[in-house]
Amino acid sequence: MITYKHFTLKVLHIAPECSPLAKKGGLGDVIGTLPKALKKQDIDARVLLPAWPGVIEKAAKIGKLNKEPLGKISVALNWRAYTASVLEADIGGLHVYLLDQPELFSDPNIYPERLDQETILPFVFLSFASFELPKLNGWKPQFLHSHDWTTAPVSAALRWHRYYSSFNEDYDTVFTIHNLAFQGIINHSVLDGWGFCPDAYSNLDSDSMEFFGQLNVMKGAITTSEAFTTVSPSYSWDIQTPNGGLGLDGVIVANRDKLRGIINGIDYDVWNPETDCFIPSNYSLKNMSGKEECRKALLKECGWKDDGRPLLIFVGRLTEQKGVDMMTQALKSLLTKKVRCVIVGSGNDMYTRKITEFEKENPDSVHATLEFNEDMAHLTYAGGDILLMPSLFEPCGLSQLIAFAYGTIPVARATGGLADTVIDADGSTDGTGFLFTDYTPSELKKAIERALEAKKDNEKWNSIVKNAMSADFSWDNSAKAYAELYRDILTSD
Ligand code: GLC
Numbered sequence: 001m002i003t004y005k006h007f008t009l010k011v012l013h014i015a016p017e018c019s020p021l022a023k024k025g026g027l028g029d030v031i032g033t034l035p036k037a038l039k040k041q042d043i044d045a046r047v048l049l050p051a052w053p054g055v056i057e058k059a060a061k062i063g064k065l066n067k068e069p070l071g072k073i074s075v076a077l078n079w080r081a082y083t084a085s086v087l088e089a090d091i092g093g094l095h096v097y098l099l100d101q102p103e104l105f106s107d108p109n110i111y112p113e114r115l116d117q118e119t120i121l122p123f124v125f126l127s128f129a130s131f132e133l134p135k136l137n138g139w140k141p142q143f144l145h146s147h148d149w150t151t152a153p154v155s156a157a158l159r160w161h162r163y164y165s166s167f168n169e170d171y172d173t174v175f176t177i178h179n180l181a182f183q184g185i186i187n188h189s190v191l192d193g194w195g196f197c198p199d200a201y202s203n204l205d206s207d208s209m210e211f212f213g214q215l216n217v218m219k220g221a222i223t224t225s226e227a228f229t230t231v232s233p234s235y236s237w238d239i240q241t242p243n244g245g246l247g248l249d250g251v252i253v254a255n256r257d258k259l260r261g262i263i264n265g266i267d268y269d270v271w272n273p274e275t276d277c278f279i280p281s282n283y284s285l286k287n288m289s290g291k292e293e294c295r296k297a298l299l300k301e302c303g304w305k306d307d308g309r310p311l312l313i314f315v316g317r318l319t320e321q322k323g324v325d326m327m328t329q330a331l332k333s334l335l336t337k338k339v340r341c342v343i344v345g346s347g348n349d350m351y352t353r354k355i356t357e358f359e360k361e362n363p364d365s366v367h368a369t370l371e372f373n374e375d376m377a378h379l380t381y382a383g384g385d386i387l388l389m390p391s392l393f394e395p396c397g398l399s400q401l402i403a404f405a406y407g408t409i410p411v412a413r414a415t416g417g418l419a420d421t422v423i424d425a426d427g428s429t430d431g432t433g434f435l436f437t438d439y440t441p442s443e444l445k446k447a448i449e450r451a452l453e454a455k456k457d458n459e460k461w462n463s464i465v466k467n468a469m470s471a472d473f474s475w476d477n478s479a480k481a482y483a484e485l486y487r488d489i490l491t492s493d
Contacts, residue, residue: 009486010141011038011045014130014151016110016123018049018096021058023372024110025317026264026398027147027178030231033267034482036094037475041483046095046141048133050105050126056087056098063091069100073132075125078117078193082125086136099129111150117190124194127153131164143486145174146225149184149218153194156209156220160200172489174482175225177218178395180239180246181321184217191215206254211247219251226489227258229482231396232417236261244393260485263420264396265475271381271402278378283407285469291382291407298383301376302342302367309340309365310455312448313384313408315377315399318347318355318370323390323413328358329441330390334448335365341388343368344380381406386451390436390444394418400433404468409433409461411447421473425464426450432468 017023019032035045049055059065069085076082084101099105104122112119127146134140146154155173157164188201188210201215202208207223209215222228230236238244240253252259269275273291274284280297283290299306312331316322324347331341343355343366352370359368369376381387387403389412396417400410409425410433412418418435425431434454436447455461 009043009143009483009490010139011035011043011143011145011486012048012130012133012141013045013145013147014048014126014154015147016050016052016126016150018047018094020062021055021091021096022049022052022110026396029267029398030178030264031147032091032094033265033475034479036092037265037479038482039093040476041479043483043486044141046097046139048097048099048126048130050122051087051098051100052105052110053108056100059087059089059091059096059098063089063096065089070097071136073099073129073136075128075132076195077121077124077128082121084125084129086133097133099126101125115184115186117187117193120184120186120190123150123184124153127151128157128161128164130154131157131167140170142172142490143174144171145176146221147176148178149182149221152184152217152221154221155225156200156217157194157196159224160196160209160220162195162197164195172486173221173225174485174489175221175228177228177230177239179321180218180244180248180395181393183211183219183246183248185211185214186217188215206251216248219248222248222251222255225258227260227485228255229260229262229485231262231264232420233261233263234419235393235395235416238393238416260481262478262481262485263417263473264398264401265473265478266398266401266405268405268474271405273382273406276378276382278375279382280379283382285407285466288407288465294379294382295385296383298342298379301379302340304340304364304367309338310385310452311383312339312341312386312388313344313380313403314341314388315344315380315402316389318345318351321392321394323392323439323444324351324355326439326441326444327388327390328354330444330448331366334445335362338452339448340365341367342380342384343370344373344376346370346372381408384408385455386411386448388444388448389413389418390439391415391418392439397421401471401473404432404471404473407465407469409451409464409468411436411444411451413437413439413444421471423467425454425460425467429463430467431464432471433464
């Protein structure tokens with residue numbers, strides 16, 4: 001319990017995504033769920049989010065939006081003041097502050113294609129807005145918790161900003177790395193316009209944001225936050241190696257005393273085949289007949305007749321990280337006779353084109369929905385047999401956890417959060433999936449073949465499905481771990 005007589009632990013999460021209001025990937029799910037789970041730990045956790053196009057309308061539609069702004073906040077950037085109205089909303093028990101600033105928050109895609117002095121400004125504004133918020137309503141968190149490079153300037157500003165460094169004693173900061181591949185690397189000339197002092201880029205200080213002649217925003221958060229975390233224990237070790245560290249391994253090793261790996265959870269209010277209203281028939285371990293109905297519905301959606309071939313599914317971002325190229329190569333020789341594949345996800349043009357080609361070449365075996373489509377994602381998880389997750393690296397991964405809940409069995413590469421959550425069914429009676437290690441199409445193919453073999457053995461398959469569906473990855477455990485981290489930081493102050 002973190003409530004003392006006159007003391008409630010308050011945490012502000014600062015991020016550019018928060019499901020269901022704004023979501024591009026797993027980060028959105030985490031920000032939309034973790035604060036609610038923290039509430040159950042008696043922590044008053046709230047979210048600061050930009051009002052990207054459509055967000056205010058969505059908040060009014062699905063939640064309770066106070067149309068009367070709480071007030072205005074201004075932040076000085078590049079020698080001018082940017083002002084935002086702050087709106088308050090309750091989204092299913094989640095307390096969200098929305099920054100209404102259409103000039104900065106105009107991109108419905110949230111993340112810019114290229115990072116430069118202009119395109120980074122929305123994120124710097126979001127970060128600094130966290131220091132201005134308490135002036136509006138007196139709600140002053142002890143913790144500012146930022147996520148990924150976009151809000152990494154929060155803790156860096158408390159160290160190096162000419163004005164905000166005066167708040168350094170007021171806050172503790174936690175920084176969570178959801179993906180080290182994006183570090184916010186940019187020319188250091190931007191720093192002056194943000195109000196940072198030259199020390200922030202001093203090459204005499206190994207903790208500064210200097211990084212091979214450029215500015216690395218994420219490095220600044222790693223060195224200046226009270227603690228930093230990754231979204232699985234294995235990923236916290238991966239990023240300490242030259243391979244996984246992507247240039248930051250040295251910095252991470254030097255700061256490892258304040259690093260923790262805390263596995264994400266999933267929201268079982270959303271991802272539960274027993275109650276899911278997106279799927280045509282509900283089911284649970286006690287009665288699995290609905291899964292067969294969902295399979296039929298998925299086949300119909302793809303325009304296919306059932307020929308008994310297992311349905312492999314992929315639900316996620318179409319990026320290099322997710323092993324999309326390797327997946328299509330491994331599938332080539334399997335598709336004609338052995339399996340079919342349903343793909344749901346969005347990605348950049350290159351991958352969208354590749355998958356469209358792949359679908360055209362295999363009309364009877366590959367079906368792709370190339371957008372983030374919630375209905376189709378739910379139906380695919382429920383109707384599929386095997387989930388493919390051949391990631392090059394995976395900080396946590398949510399798809400495998402969702403697949404477990406729907407009795408869809410993952411074939412996954414043993415990396416990061418996948419290694420932490422999937423148990424290989426050929427090595428253990430507690431198995432929940434099939435793992436492979438080397439990042440090659442042939443190794444992935446072998447793992448798929450092991451899964452297909454297991455699927456032929458009803459008894460074995462049912463026990464894997466049972467293990468998967470009984471696995472508990474609710475947010476409660478993760479929230480407890482974060483609560484413990486906050487408490488440890490407070491007591492060591
Ligand atoms: C990123 C990571 C993914 C993780 C998610 C939420 O999208 O790539 O592995 O699950 O963030 O933390």
